[in-house]
Amino acid sequence: MSTTLFLQYPKCGTCQKAAKWLKENNVNVNSRDITKENPTKEELTGWIKKSGLPIAKFFNTSGKIYKENNLKKKVKSASEDELLDILxxxxxxxxxxxxxxxxxxxxxxxxxxxxxxLK
Incomplete structure (x- = not known):
């Protein structure tokens, strides 16, 4: 398998748990801080397609920006292109x-x- 990419926010508790798990299980990854290097629209398009999941699953629904911008409503009505731009x-x-x-x-x-x- 080629390089595994691990996108995370270092201050996020869940991300810290995940990073610890990866280390304990000897899973080699390229780590990327999602706040310093946003995923591009092209990356997101490919990842969403590969995941087989709806685009809504890629939104951080518990985040401040999601709540402040009422993205819950937008996710239900906006086009996929608009949602990719937001992400x-x-x-x-x-x-x-x-x-x-x-x-x-x-x-x-x-x-x-x-x-x-991953094991």
Whole structure:
């Protein structure tokens, strides 16, 4: 398998747990701070397609920006192109952590799912 990308926000508790799990399980990843290097629209398009999940799953629904901008409403009505623009505009809008491989995308840290896919 080629390089696994780990998108995370270092101050996020869940991301810290995920990073610790990756280290303990000897999973080599390229780590990327989602706040310093936003995913691009092109990256997001590919990841969403690869994940097989609806675009709404890529939004950080518990985040401040999501709530302040009433994105819940927008996610239901905006076009996919508009939603991709929103996601690409600020890494804090994107659900994290994310694991991106050649074959799959994992959103959020679910230990059982990560163990099944990454070990």
């Amino acid at each position: 690409a505009s600020n890494g804090m809008v994107v659900k994290r952590p994310l694991i991106i491989t050649d074959n799959f995308v994992l959103i959020g840290f679910k230990e059982e799912e990560w163990a099944e896919k």
